[in-house]
Structure formats: structure tokens, C-alpha cells
Amino acid sequence: AAFAEIYGIPMRVGKYHAGASETDKRALLRAVASIANDAAAIIPLGMDIQFIEAQGAKGEAVFGGLLEYLDKQVSKLVVGQTMTADDGSSQAQAKIHDKVRLDITQADCRQLANTLNRDLIPWFVSLNFGPQDRYPKATLPVAEPEDVKELTEAVARLVPMGLKVSQREMRQRIGVSEPEEDDD
Structure with a gap:
């Protein structure tokens, strides 16, 4: 991600003369660093800034590869795998991965029901009907296809x-x- 962020921005190289003081060197470094943000800089006379263009892969390859990688990671996070969201190897593998998606949905529903039963239902019932010995329980069943x-x-x-x-x-x-x- 850090590489993609700076990819395509030319590297800025500041050159100072042999007699430059530490103050001049720091001023040049600040100027070189601020060029990417401000697109402008001032430097003392006798110093030079060069822009070196990035060589190699085209921007589409760098950013396209990063986007494809991130898309697959989000698929894994949301549905637990990539085969049903992306292209899979076989129908049998896709069925197994589809089962993983169902397992995640069922686990999410159990966790949501636990949260509702712990954090919301007792409060709403107590607010409307006063404290109770027993509170209703929510369940969120997910049927097997x-x-x-x-x-x-x-x-x-x-x-x-x-x-x-x-x-x-x-x-x-x-x-x-x-x-x-x-x-x-």
C-alpha cells in the first residue's frame, strides 16, 4: 500500500553544494519533502532539485494488482472465502465454500441474537413493563438450504x-x- 501510494510520483533528489551549512541542508530537505504536498518549493541559490521518474510496471498494473488483492481480502472477510465471489476451480469446491458462507451467516445470527438478548431486550422490557424475573429471548435462525x-x-x-x-x-x-x- 505504501509503495502504491507513492508510485508514479517522481522521486525528488535535492543536491547541495559542498560548502552548504546544516541549516541550508535542512532547508533543502524540507523543500524536497514539501514538493509532493505543495507542488512548490523554494531553495537557496546554488542548490538543485531533480525529479527522477519511476521505471518499470505501468500504473494500471500496480493499482490494478492492489485492487484485485484488496477485493479478495474483503471477500474472505465478509464471506469467509473467495471462490463463490470470484472464479472458482470446481463446482465441488464452490459448494464447500458456499457451506462456509452459511456457517458464517449462522454464527453472525447467533452473535447478533446474543447481543440483542444481553443489551437491548432487558432494557426495553424493563422500561415498558418494569424489571422482570425472566426476559424474552430473541433467536435468529438460518435455515439450511x-x-x-x-x-x-x-x-x-x-x-x-x-x-x-x-x-x-x-x-x-x-x-x-x-x-x-x-x-x-
Whole structure:
């Protein structure tokens, strides 16, 4: 990050003459240092400031590489991995990493519920109803995603064997609404 911050800014080199005093040298150093901030400086006569341009990688490579690296770090921080947010190696690896995301969501919900139960609920209940022996508890459940294909295949195999299944429940579980009277 420090390299990227100064990348592209020419290095400033101040040259002083052999007889320069310590005061002159400090003045030159302050002038050279302030050029990046102020874009202006004054120096005593006989001293020189040179600008040396950076050589090597283009700015897009330096800043693009830094941005890509930071994006991946934020993905790891938020979802625990990069494969589901970036390009992954395989579907199997992506499924495992997706499970990590679910684990993080469940852990976040447990921590949030603990915070609500500890810091907010007792205060609100006490404020509105007075101190209580027991306070309500908040829970934030996160359901495991259901494999709709597996569910429908299992039901399709079991119904001919006599299993009775509620159409309403099956529609809810696979995410299909109840048909209206005039629907086909």
C-alpha cells in the first residue's frame, strides 16, 4: 500500500553544494519533502532539485494488482472465502465454500441474537413493563438450504408406494405458489 501510494510520483533528489551549512541542508530537505504536498518549493541559490521518474510496471498494473488483492481480502472477510465471489476451480469446491458462507451467516445470527438478548431486550422490557424475573429471548435462525431436486425425486419415488404428501407443503418447500381458481 505504501509503495502504491507513492508510485508514479517522481522521486525528488535535492543536491547541495559542498560548502552548504546544516541549516541550508535542512532547508533543502524540507523543500524536497514539501514538493509532493505543495507542488512548490523554494531553495537557496546554488542548490538543485531533480525529479527522477519511476521505471518499470505501468500504473494500471500496480493499482490494478492492489485492487484485485484488496477485493479478495474483503471477500474472505465478509464471506469467509473467495471462490463463490470470484472464479472458482470446481463446482465441488464452490459448494464447500458456499457451506462456509452459511456457517458464517449462522454464527453472525447467533452473535447478533446474543447481543440483542444481553443489551437491548432487558432494557426495553424493563422500561415498558418494569424489571422482570425472566426476559424474552430473541433467536435468529438460518435455515439450511433445501436441495429441491433431491426432495422432489424422493417424493416422486415414494408417492407411488403409497406415501401421502400435502400439495400445499410441497409447493411451499419448492417455492411455487398455490394456483388461483382460473389458473391452469
